Amino acid sequence: MTTNATDTTRWSPPGPDDLPRDELQAQLEVYGETILLRGFEGDRAWVRTVSADEIANAFTRHLGFASGLLPxxxxxxxxxxTGQVVALWRPARVWPVALQREAFQPPARLRLPMPGLVFVCSPARAPWVYAATQRPTDPGQPLYRAPAFNVFRDGRTCPGSHRFPEDVGKIPESFFQSFFSLTGDTRDRSRKHPDNLQALWEELDGRTDYPLEDLVPQCTVGQAMAAGEGRRGYY
Structure with a gap:
C-alpha cells in the first residue's frame, strides 16, 4: 500500500516550532478480533496481522525479564x-489461627493441622491458595480446595483489612496471621463437612495430621499456573 507523507506520520512534543519532528515508523491497531501492525518507510506503508505473543516477545527482548533470587x-x-508471580510450597504442618466467630468479640485461638499448601503470591497482594497431597512436580498433578476460611471458591483469598508484605516469601505465614471470618462461601471444602467448614476446624483443633482423604479436588498444577497469569480461575 502506498501513502503520501503527511503530518499523520510525524510527531513533535509541545513547544517551539523549531523542535525536531520525529518520524512515525510503526503503529499497532487493536480491533475486536484482530491486531494489525502498520509500518511506514518513506512514502510507502505496509500492514500485517500480528499475534499477542509476537508483540510480547518484541517487548521482552528489550525489557529483559528475570526472576532474580527466588525464596x-x-x-x-x-x-x-499484576506483575511478578511466585508460587511457594508449604509442607503439611500445624498452624495457629485466629477465628473470629462473633463481631467485636475476642477471636477463638485454634491449632489446626493443614495439608501441604501452594501459595501463588505477588508482592503486597492477597495470594491464591490451593491444597496438595505432596509437593507439586508436574503440571498434571491435582490440586485441592484449601480447607480454610477467607478463601474464595477459585482459590483467591479475601484480605479484608489485612495487609500482606512486599516480600513474597513472607506471604504464606502472613496469611495465617490474619483473622479468619465465618462469612463468605465456604462450601465444598471438606468431604465430611461439605456445608460446614467451621465443624471441620473444630474437629481438627488440637490434632497433628490433616486427613488427606477429606480434600476436595479443584484443578491441576498447570491450571493454577494459568490462573496466576490472569488467564482464568477454576471453580
Missing part, C-alpha cells in the same frame, strides 16, 4: 497481569 520452596515464577 526457598519456590515452585514457579511468571509475569502475570
Amino acid at each position: 526457598e520452596d519456590a515452585l514457579w515464577w511468571n509475569q502475570g497481569e
